Amino acid sequence: MATGSGAAAAAADAEEKESGSRMITLTSNEGKAFVVTEASARQSATIRSMVDDGGCVDKGFPLPNVDSKTLARVIQYCDEHGNKEAHTVDERAALAKFDKDFIAELDADKAFLYDVTMAANYLHIQGLFALTTQCIADTIKGKTPEEIRTAFGIEYDLTAQDEEEIKEEDTHA
Amino acid sequence: MDPRMSSRKNRSTAARRKKTVLLLLATARPTCVVDDISDEVLELVLLRLHSPACLIRAASVCKRWRSHRVGFRPALVYSCRRSLDFFPDTASWTIADSRGSLLRSSSPRRGPDDGLIVCEPLTRRYQMAAVPTSEMRRRGILGAFLADGDELAVAGGRIGMSSTQATGSTACCTLYKQNPPSFAELLNPPPIKFLPCRLLILD
Structure with a gap:
């Protein structure tokens, strides 16, 4: 009984929260609309400032630099961080676990990881940007230049002069 | 022309086009x-490497990455090599531990002056520990390590140097009363007795 009423109260609370927060429409460069909570959209400093400046919340925000696939993944991050509380140790641990799984999945598809990184930069989503750039940096760490080239699919394009300079730097480092 | 033929031709053209599109996608x-x-x-990614060695290797990858060394080399690599020049008598101190922006150095010298210095290269400030290593030896303490933020919170301290107090600092190092801990133990310290020591400001 007690748990039943508790659950009902929680549901009512959630409903109140839901009705209290506005919904915002984000549109990808392919014209696909994504409706998100304001709390979720506010994870992006770019959108946050537009909303606070009294921008056209009702018309939604077109994002010409982000495709649908990338936007969907970015919104997945924003929903988790915007709509969930992070007050208790458990809540923070749940978010940390989400981040870990989220980045592990992205790391498996590097091209997509770069797209999400660029979107996080464009939308100024600090947490997501830190997560993805650190992931890329971790791929670089501890590798030789040759291993880095392989990991990132970079072609060797250094001239003999560059090689001379590198040798020089190595002796000073 | 037979309309059926035409439609078949259209279908096959459409199929070919579809195949081409799929190939292009692939x-x-x-x-x-x-x-x-x-x-x-890219520059922000490279700045996250936090290691001069990794930065130098990254600068040897390709022309594009190399062009960014101009941005990060003087800022990071150079300062890492010169960052301890604000220390008095630099040569006699060695870096014993580092965490975040803090470095702990200890002197190999024995005598009344030996001890611990916690320094923050970024702000070029340093503090000498009130507990000298000779005292540590006398008390059977074998090593001192910079503590994690959580652990410092338990000890009433915090990582980083505080400039809010004129006479003392909340920065502290943790003294472990046991054999030098393993790396795993450092990351996840066992519940052992540690003495948070106040550090005195020299300057």
């Missing part, structure tokens, strides 16, 4: 191309 990203990342973001 070959659009043969490898993960890091060039999708803008220069600005």
